[in-house]
Every structure is written in structure tokens, then in C-alpha cells.
Amino acid sequence: MSARTAFAQWLHHAADSDIWWSFKSSTTTVVAAAVTFLIIAMAFLAPVIAPHTPFDPGTLSLSDGLKPPVLISSDGDWSFPLGTDDQGRDVLSSIMYGTRLSLIVGFASVIVAMVLGIGLGLISGYFGGTTDAVIMRIADVQLTFPAILVALLIDGLVRGLISSDRHDEIATFVIIGAIGLSFWVQYARTVRGSVLVEKNKEYVQAARVIGLSPAVIMVRHVLPNVTGPVLVIATINLGLAIITEATLSFLGVGLPSTQPSLGTLIRLGNELLQSGEWWITVFPGITLALLVLAVNLLGDWLRDALNPKLR
Amino acid sequence: MAASGKSALNKAPLLEVKNLRVEFPTRRGTLLAVDDVSFEIAAGEVLGVVGESGAGKSLTGNAIIGLLEPPGRVAGGEIRLEGRRIDNLPYEEMRKVRGAQIGAIFQDPLTSLNPLYSVGRQLIETIQTHLPLSAGQARQRAIDLLKEVGIPGAEQRIDHYPHQFSGGMRQRVVIALALCAGPKLIVADEPTTALDVSIQAQVIALLKRLCREHGTAVMLVTHDMGVIAETADRVAVMYAGRVAEIGPVRDVIKQARHPYTEGLMGSIPSLGHRSERLAQIDGAMPRLTEIPRGCAFNPRCGHRGQRCLVERPDLMPAGSSRAACWLHDPRGVGAAAVGELADA
Amino acid sequence: MQIEGLKRHFDVSPPWLVRMLERRDRQIVQAVDGIDIAIAKGETFSLVGESGCGKSTVARLVVGLYTPTAGRIAFDGNDMGKRRGRAQTSALRRRLQMIFQDPYASLNPRWRVFDIIAEPIRAFGLAANKADLEKQVGNLLRQVRLTPADGRKYPHEFSGGQRQRISIARALASRPEFLVCDEPTSALDVSVQAQILNLMMDLQRRFGLTYLFISHNLAVVYHISTRVGVMYLGRLVEQAATDTLFKRPKHPYTRMLLDTIPDLDMTGRQRVPVAGEVPSPINPPSGCSFHPRCPFANERCKLERPQLLPVEGGAVACHAIEEGRIAVEERTYATSR
Numbered sequence A: 001m002s003a004r005t006a007f008a009q010w011l012h013h014a015a016d017s018d019i020w021w022s023f024k025s026s027t028t029t030v031v032a033a034a035v036t037f038l039i040i041a042m043a044f045l046a047p048v049i050a051p052h053t054p055f056d057p058g059t060l061s062l063s064d065g066l067k068p069p070v071l072i073s074s075d076g077d078w079s080f081p082l083g084t085d086d087q088g089r090d091v092l093s094s095i096m097y098g099t100r101l102s103l104i105v106g107f108a109s110v111i112v113a114m115v116l117g118i119g120l121g122l123i124s125g126y127f128g129g130t131t132d133a134v135i136m137r138i139a140d141v142q143l144t145f146p147a148i149l150v151a152l153l154i155d156g157l158v159r160g161l162i163s164s165d166r167h168d169e170i171a172t173f174v175i176i177g178a179i180g181l182s183f184w185v186q187y188a189r190t191v192r193g194s195v196l197v198e199k200n201k202e203y204v205q206a207a208r209v210i211g212l213s214p215a216v217i218m219v220r221h222v223l224p225n226v227t228g229p230v231l232v233i234a235t236i237n238l239g240l241a242i243i244t245e246a247t248l249s250f251l252g253v254g255l256p257s258t259q260p261s262l263g264t265l266i267r268l269g270n271e272l273l274q275s276g277e278w279w280i281t282v283f284p285g286i287t288l289a290l291l292v293l294a295v296n297l298l299g300d301w302l303r304d305a306l307n308p309k310l311r
Numbered sequence B: 001m002a003a004s005g006k007s008a009l010n011k012a013p014l015l016e017v018k019n020l021r022v023e024f025p026t027r028r029g030t031l032l033a034v035d036d037v038s039f040e041i042a043a044g045e046v047l048g049v050v051g052e053s054g055a056g057k058s059l060t061g062n063a064i065i066g067l068l069e070p071p072g073r074v075a076g077g078e079i080r081l082e083g084r085r086i087d088n089l090p091y092e093e094m095r096k097v098r099g100a101q102i103g104a105i106f107q108d109p110l111t112s113l114n115p116l117y118s119v120g121r122q123l124i125e126t127i128q129t130h131l132p133l134s135a136g137q138a139r140q141r142a143i144d145l146l147k148e149v150g151i152p153g154a155e156q157r158i159d160h161y162p163h164q165f166s167g168g169m170r171q172r173v174v175i176a177l178a179l180c181a182g183p184k185l186i187v188a189d190e191p192t193t194a195l196d197v198s199i200q201a202q203v204i205a206l207l208k209r210l211c212r213e214h215g216t217a218v219m220l221v222t223h224d225m226g227v228i229a230e231t232a233d234r235v236a237v238m239y240a241g242r243v244a245e246i247g248p249v250r251d252v253i254k255q256a257r258h259p260y261t262e263g264l265m266g267s268i269p270s271l272g273h274r275s276e277r278l279a280q281i282d283g284a285m286p287r288l289t290e291i292p293r294g295c296a297f298n299p300r301c302g303h304r305g306q307r308c309l310v311e312r313p314d315l316m317p318a319g320s321s322r323a324a325c326w327l328h329d330p331r332g333v334g335a336a337a338v339g340e341l342a343d344a
Numbered sequence C: 001m002q003i004e005g006l007k008r009h010f011d012v013s014p015p016w017l018v019r020m021l022e023r024r025d026r027q028i029v030q031a032v033d034g035i036d037i038a039i040a041k042g043e044t045f046s047l048v049g050e051s052g053c054g055k056s057t058v059a060r061l062v063v064g065l066y067t068p069t070a071g072r073i074a075f076d077g078n079d080m081g082k083r084r085g086r087a088q089t090s091a092l093r094r095r096l097q098m099i100f101q102d103p104y105a106s107l108n109p110r111w112r113v114f115d116i117i118a119e120p121i122r123a124f125g126l127a128a129n130k131a132d133l134e135k136q137v138g139n140l141l142r143q144v145r146l147t148p149a150d151g152r153k154y155p156h157e158f159s160g161g162q163r164q165r166i167s168i169a170r171a172l173a174s175r176p177e178f179l180v181c182d183e184p185t186s187a188l189d190v191s192v193q194a195q196i197l198n199l200m201m202d203l204q205r206r207f208g209l210t211y212l213f214i215s216h217n218l219a220v221v222y223h224i225s226t227r228v229g230v231m232y233l234g235r236l237v238e239q240a241a242t243d244t245l246f247k248r249p250k251h252p253y254t255r256m257l258l259d260t261i262p263d264l265d266m267t268g269r270q271r272v273p274v275a276g277e278v279p280s281p282i283n284p285p286s287g288c289s290f291h292p293r294c295p296f297a298n299e300r301c302k303l304e305r306p307q308l309l310p311v312e313g314g315a316v317a318c319h320a321i322e323e324g325r326i327a328v329e330e331r332t333y334a335t336s337r
Helices: A002-015 A018-022 A027-044 A091-127 A129-143 A147-161 A164-199 A203-210 A214-225 A227-250 A263-275 A279-306 B057-064 B093-100 B117-130 B135-148 B165-179 B197-214 B227-232 B248-253 B258-266 B307-308 C016-023 C055-062 C086-094 C113-123 C131-141 C148-152 C160-172 C190-206 C218-224 C244-249 C252-259 C299-303 C319-323
Strands: B015-026 B029-041 B048-049 B072-081 B100-105 B183-189 B217-221 B232-237 B241-250 B314-319 B321-323 C001-012 C028-038 C043-050 C070-075 C096-099 C178-182 C209-215 C227-232 C235-243 C309-313 C314-316
Touching: A018 A027, A018 A279, A018 B029, A027 A091, A027 A279, A091 A129, A091 A164, A091 A214, A091 A227, A091 A263, A091 A279, A129 A164, A147 A164, A147 A227, A147 C070, A164 A214, A164 A227, A203 C096, A203 C113, A214 A227, A227 A263, A227 A279, A227 B135, A263 C070, B015 B057, B015 C070, B029 B057, B029 B072, B029 B241, B048 B057, B048 B197, B048 B227, B048 C070, B057 B072, B057 B183, B057 B217, B093 B100, B093 B117, B100 B241, B117 B165, B135 B165, B165 B197, B183 B197, B197 B217, B197 C028, B197 C252, B217 B232, B227 B248, B232 B248, B241 B248, B241 B258, B258 C190, C001 C055, C028 C055, C028 C070, C028 C227, C028 C235, C043 C055, C055 C178, C055 C209, C096 C160, C113 C131, C113 C148, C113 C160, C131 C148, C131 C160, C160 C190, C178 C190, C190 C218, C209 C218, C218 C244, C227 C244, C227 C252, C235 C244, C235 C252
Parallel strands: B048 B217, B048 B232, B100 B183, B183 B217, C043 C209, C043 C227, C096 C178, C178 C209
Antiparallel strands: B015 B029, B015 B072, B232 B241, B241 B321, B314 B321, C001 C028, C001 C070, C227 C235, C235 C314, C309 C314
């Protein structure tokens, strides 16, 4: 069978599947997916389609500062459709680049949390006993702190350990690590719960009778069967991670103003809100809200679509 | 209809099911899960309904008690209880009928009982919903019911919670619950399947006694031919959503008229004789999406003829039973059909 | 296969912290409490009993899913409990496989049938190359009356009976000599049950397999086994050759079980309801654990636990039989339907 027909077959199969059907029949979901796709495309194509490169000091001119958006005021300049900030940076371009950073941090921290959580959850669920008890008590303790507090704590710890100019360089990694570490518990608990159910199923016992090692059984048999709930959490967590990053950046402990994410933009704009330049903070705010809402709606749909009881 | 035991002769049937159809709309088209099913149950009679999983027996039961799970729905035919149509009643009306005139017993006693309330409270609530009794009278009736279904120490046990009863005792409580308002018909769906064999016998003996003493009719839905053989007066054998054969239990078991029933009976291991091989029907019941043309059993049938491939048989007289098989039609099955039978 | 004094206890206590706070003792379930079985090559030994009697635990002990609390399991002279090298353990495991009860849970839903059946072949390194592997899986599928093309499908595309065939094919893939079958037909409809039982008997003749067959269905056991052991609350109460056990049952519990078989032959025999239910294995009754339900129990039965003693064609653990208090009755069954 050639690769082409195999792909065609897969496509046919996918178009016929229940998931696709449930996707198509929900208008909200289709709109949410379209919005998410648009925002992601906009963010990652920023270097190509953005009208300005707002964080290259060479291209900035203070004389362009604080221009209002074109549609609101006749003072607007069509080369800055959403206006500029006090440094003369184009708000639209800032949003594009900022969204890109927010998404990178969001995805990366979800992946960190997932890898950590799935690994610990598998170990905890499969081996049980003391291992399980230790991991789960750590998880319990961490759950008593809000995620944002855990992230603040980790961030503060790193700041205390290294000098502040070095910190700006690695700020992205610190924040990814901080958010990742504060979100692993949910994955670990979910995976552990699924493993406890799956490991007593007879197909796992059949693999044990053959004499496969626990690691092989976990990766080959158990893991593929617990991916459903993990995917749902990951989607919902993506929204949460983006919000957390924005919150941290808004509080000034996240990404520095040299590489601003949506949260940093909102913070920078917030300082100018009192003097009437609302557009600098409101447009990044709207983008953030749209993105998180769309991602969450996708997560909700995925949860329902993957739950056989609701089908 | 042939004589069906004791009481059915000159009385109008208690329950009458005529050409019942149950459909499940799915996105790939509508599945016909129960197709043109008709039968009657007389007062005091036990009708067994047997069939393999997916044959439509439980759906038939659920349609009668008005508890089809959506999107399943009654798409045709009538269900009459004492001459009154009940298949098209509004939900509230049906709820009253279900408590007062039809009792229901399900396979898993745990799902029929609310774990948060004592069994007494559940019994009393049900009794007061359907009968005009004071709290004290209702409690007395609840205790009487528990005694009747053979729960020792009913006076104390009435205040216990479902989890404090064992599986067999729980099923007795469920039976008591079904009996609360003195129903005329009990629909029992696999009432013994979740129980150990020794407990099964107890529950069956109880059902039979109640039926005898109160004249309650029972529709007993099960896949266990043994339970039917001991309990039922008549039996309906279902296959792929249709009744393949219906008749007095003894005749159906000993002189099956439908090749499917014959094969089914042969495949049940018996203690009488031990052979190298059990009789078996090759193949499997078709899925609802792929029911063959003509007789649904034709791909597995050793007697099939050309007619079976194209024309669907309805129930027709066959001895003292009725069977949906062209073998019992004067014109027969037609010329022998060629082609391989379904593989095992 | 030789099983001696096999015991397996399960700790069902609440967690340590809860136990300390509530001052409760550990709770131990004696799921299997000392049983001896010898199974000869080529025979089918069946274990019957009600749910919770420990028969499934025995099955899992034999294939090594559980480790025994006490006792010894020896297969072809090799003590299964002894530590040995990886290669030797693997070689023993290859010869001992299992068929599970639930055809819906015993196949990994995300794997294609081909990979499911190929897994043991790969794990034990029994195929020389890919073509050989494909040939072997194809043959296995044919042996269980499926087609090699079925290997490309996923388990959910098959009916319950077909899945059980796939499960059997997987168990046969490592060319085992001994198969443990844990209620292989109890989740199936009767007409399919007959197909599977016939298939199992055919395969046994063809490959000289030895079966340990676990079931609660006496009629099925009657057809498939050469010898039968009856379990009650973790202990073997009677064992005998199949014909002896069914024609001349001795232990009151065995008789009770036989009484509960539905009378399909319409001989007019009434099923005798037996009072009471199986007690909790956490606190089994003293003496003979069957005494609270036994119509023949006396003082001795309440105090002293009976030992499994040899009688004609088998062994029974019952004081009443040992003392000759109850007579052995002959049972006949209708021979045709």
C-alpha cells in the first residue's frame, strides 16, 4: 500500500470517526477552534506579518509615542492600527510577539507538567505501596498551595540564587519550570487513578503472564489507555498556564519588559491607564481573554467527546 | 393461542404487546432493536423471555415499563395493560402506572436501591406514593412485605441501609419494593444473574411463590434457560430483535420448532450425557446494523432454503407453539440454498 | 503440576494511620488457605465454587500473578517459587499461559489483533524474522477459526465469542503445555459458550494441553474436565474424578451445588434452595467453615476443622463422611432431552 492511499484511508477513517462528528455538530467548538487557530497563526507568523519589530530599539522613534488607534481617533496613524505606547512601539505588533511568547511559555510548561505528572502518576499507580504514598502525599501538600503561589516561590528561589542580569536571560526557562512544577499534580493524580483501573484489567495481567517488565507494560499497555483524560487536562491547563504566566508577568515577576508577553504588556499599559491611554492595556487584555476562552471551550468539548458516558 | 397453563383460557390477557418496534436513531441511520414483537401475558402467568445479549429482550421489558433509555423510543405497535394503552402515556401518568400496576426488578440490586436511605424509608415512600396509607400503616406494610420476601428479623432490618444487606437479601428487598403497591405485573430483568447459584434458587422460589399467591403476572427476562425452565409457564425466544418462537415452556425446551431454539437448547451443557463435543450453532447473532435479508437466522441455519434468503417469516403455528420459520409453512423453505454456512 | 499447601492471604486493612487512630487490627482475607492439587499431563482439572471461594486466586497464583503466602507450586518438577535466572524464568513462563474471563477487558483496546497475538512470540523470541512471525500469527488465527486478515482489525470490531478466540490464540502463541482458564465462558452467551468449549477440547487433543479450568458452572465443568475440585472459603472440600463427583457426591456442599443446577431436562426435580450465603472470608466460621449452612453439622463440625481424607476415587474434607454419619447417595440424570 502506498503512503498516499494509506493517508487517504486514514483521512477517510478520521472523517468518519465519532470525535470528528461531535466536533462538527458543535458550532461553539468550531468557532473556538477557529479563534485558537487564528491566534496561534498570528503569533507564530509574527516575524513575517507584523508591521513593526517593536523590540528592536533601532526602529523605534519616540515621536510615534502614544498614538491612539485609528478607528477611535482622527489622530491615528494607519501604520499603527491599534496605536502605540509611550516608547512609540506598535501595539498590534507587540501583541503578536507577546502572544507568541505567552503561547511558548504555555505549551512548554504544560509539557513539563505533563512529563513530570504522567511519569510520577504511572510509577505511583503501578507500584503502589510506599512509593505511591510518598508521591501522593507530596502532591497533597502541593495542592494546598495555589498554583500561582508555588510559581512565585520557585521564581523567588531562582532569583535569590542568581544575579538579576543573568536572570533576565533565563527568565523564560524559570517561568516555564515554575508553572510546570505547579501543575504536575493534576496529571499525576489522573494518571494514577487511570492506572489503578487499567492495571487490574486482564490485558495487563496477560502481559504480566508473558513476563514483560513493569516498565514495558506501563509504556506499551497502560500509557496508551490513559491518554484520553490527560489530553483533556492538557488542553484546559494550557489556558490556565497562559493565565498564570500573564498573572506572574503582570505582578512583575514573570517575563521582563525586554521580552514582554501578553501579561507584561498588560502591566506596562496599566501604568498608563490613568492618563487615558487605555488602548495599550485593553487590546492585549482582549487577546488574552479570547485565547484562553477559546482554549477552554476546546478543552470542555474534548472532555465531553472523550467521555463515552456522555456520548 | 394455545393453552398456556392454568388461567389464560377464558380471561382477557393482562398485558398485550402488539407489533412493538423499538428504534435507536444513530447518526449512521436508525437501528431497529425490537422488530414487530407481539405477545400476551395472562394474570398469574410467568412468561420467560430468553435470548442472547443484543437480541432485544431487555429493551422489550424496558419499553413495557416505559423506561427506554434515550435515544431509544417506541416507534410502532401498542402495549396494553388490562386493555388500556400504556405506551403513549405522558411521563407522569406512566410513572403512576409503573409504581402501582407494574413493578420492576433489575439485575443489579445495588442500582435499584438508594444507598443513602434506609430500606424502610424507601419502601414506605413508595407505598405512600401509591396507596392512601398513614405513616404507621405504611411502615407496617413495609415490614409485612419484608417478611413476605423472606427477610429474617424484618422489624429490625427495616431500618438498615442497603449496604448492610448481602447480595441475595438485597435482591429480596428490591422484590419487596416492586411489590409495594400490589402490582398486577412484574417485569424482572435478569433478576438472578448477579447472584450465586445457591442464592439464585432462593430468589426463583420466592418469585414463583409470589406469583402463585397473589396472581401477579411476571415477565421474566433472562439469558439463563435454566431459570426459565424452572419458573416460566410460557417462553418467548428472541433472536435479532424478533420473536423466533413462543410457546409452553416444556414444548419449547423439549420440542423446539425453530432451528435457532433447537440449536440453543443443544448447546446448553447438560448433566445427562457427556459427549466428546457439545452441539453448537456456528457463527454469531448479527449486529443490528447488518441483519441479513429474509430470515435473520438464515446464515447460521442448516435447514435454510431459497425462500429464507428473501422472505422474512412471521410467527406461525407449529405444534403447540408458534415459530417464525418457513419450515412450518405449507409452502416450506423453497429450494435448498447454496453457499457456505457462516463459519464458526 | 503439583500444588502443595498453597496459601495466599490478602491484607485488606485500612491504611496504617487510620488503623492507629481507630485502634483497629489488621484485617487479613485468607483467600486461599492451604490447598493441595496434583494435575497430570494432558488432563483437565476443574476448580468449582461460588464467588469468593478463592478459585480465581488459585489461578493467578499458578501463573505467577500473585506470589504465595505459603506453600509450593511445582511445574514439571520445577519449583515456581525458586529464584532463578531470567532465561530460565522466561522458559518456564512460556510453557504456562492463561485465558481470562472477560473478553472485553483481556485485549488491549488500542492494539491491533495481530500485535496482541504476536506479543508473546516476540517476548519469548520465538520468531526468526518478520515473515515467520506473520506466518505464526496467521496459523494461530486459523487454529481458532478466524482468518489471518482479522489480524489487521482492532478488538472492538469483534463479538464476545470472537474476542475469546483471540484471547485463546494469544495464550497458544508461546506454544505452552499448560493453560490456566479462568471462567473462560462465563461472560459469553450459551451458544457461543458451546463453540468455545468445543474449540478448547479440540485444541487440547491436538496439542496435548493440560488445563486448569476455573468455573462456577457445574454443567460446563462436567463436560470439559477429567477431575474436579470443589472449593469453599479458600479450602478444597472435595476432589474426585468427574464421573464420581457427579454420580456419587460426598461433601454436603458438593451435593448442595449439584442441587442448584437448573433442571433443563424437565424431570420435575425441584431445585432445592439452600439457606444462607457464603460467609465473609475475613472471619470464616470456626471448625468446618461450611457448618453454619450444613444440614448434617454437629458439635465436632463447629470445633474441629476437617482434613481432606482419601475416599473412593478422590478425597473429602467432612467429619460426617469420615464417621459414616451420612450415606453416599447415587445420583442419576436424565440421559436425553
